[in-house]
Amino acid sequence: MVQTVQSADGTTIAYEQAGSGAPLVIVGGALNNRQSAAALVPPLAGDFTVITYDRRGRGDSTDTPPYAVDREIEDLRALADAAGGPVHLYGHSSGAILCLEAAAAGVSVRKIAVYEPPYFTHHVRDEPWEVFANKVKTLADTGHGDQAVEAFMRHAGVRFDERVKQEPWWPAVVALAPTLHYDLTLEADGVVPEERFGSITAPVLALYGDASPDWAVASAAAVATSVKDGHQGVIPGHGHDVPPEALVPFLIGFFHE
Structure with missing residues (x-):
């Protein structure tokens, strides 16, 4: 069943939840909505209350211009408050960056797992x-x-x-x-904001696939070293589109540690 919560600027954020246990919010990346994470819900719902949501401007959520990263952080804060926080966070790609920015901004978080946040510190771009x-x-x-x-x-x-x-x-x-x-906008200049992320005290697991480009390896390393309690993990045989059966054991193991 679709539920809604109001963000600080009045934007309506639509979400669904399933399962029982500690709340776990899944944050999708570009061109994703809450249905994009549907395959992750059943294998996680036996251990957690899994929350999938439409980021602002997507699916059943509304939007309030102009866009700012702070507004998306407020959306996550509203979800965490509705879940009775603190919450676990799992983010994929740009959703991973949003998870880290939310934790740095003080959203109530237990642990954070991120998969290949698109930081391209050592990657040469075709254009600025x-x-x-x-x-x-x-x-x-x-x-x-x-x-x-x-x-x-x-x-x-x-x-x-x-x-x-x-x-x-x-x-x-x-x-x-x-x-x-x-x-x-979340990706920004592609450089991990080490000073800002240095304030994150929640344990962070930075994951990448060993079939992914070199930037993904460098990104995971940079994220893990920028936070106070960072760890790295590699998922063998997969790239940026990691399947649930490969990802879920890492998430359950980390969040239950």
């Missing part, structure tokens, strides 16, 4: 971050969501095939194009 972020935003704002999604996917290293535009799920992905700017 600000230029690319503004290009994607302009495309989405002017009715060219399909081009915005394609540009973002290529930026993320996806081997883009034009035939995906004929897939039945493509229109739903394009509908999320206006939120790509939010994910790029």
Whole structure:
């Protein structure tokens, strides 16, 4: 059943919960909504009260411009308060960055697991971050969501095939194009904010797949060393799109330690 909570600026955040035990909030990355994490819920719900939600501007959640990272942190704070916090957090990709920023901002957190937050400290970009972020935003704002999604996917290293535009799920992905700017704002200059993350006291597990590019390894290492209680983990045989059966044992083991 879909439930809602009001964020500090009046935005309505839609979420679902299942299971019992300590609350665990799953935070999706770019082009994800709460259904994107559906396959994670059943194997986790036996150990935790699993909360999946639509980040602002997606699915059944509303939005209140202008966008700011602080507003998404307030959304997570509202969810944690509704769950009776403190909560465990698991974030994938840009959702991982949001988890870390929320913890640094003082959201009530027990433990945080992140999978491949897109920090590209040692990665050479094709163009400056600000230029690319503004290009994607302009495309989405002017009715060219399909081009915005394609540009973002290529930026993320996806081997883009034009035939995906004929897939039945493509229109739903394009509908999320206006939120790509939010994910790029979270990514910012691609450098781990070590001073800010140094205030995080909750244990953090930074995960990556051994089939992922070098940036994912460097990102996990940088995150783990920037926080007070950081750990790294590698998932063999997988890349950025890690399947639930490979990921869940790491999450259950870490959150139950």
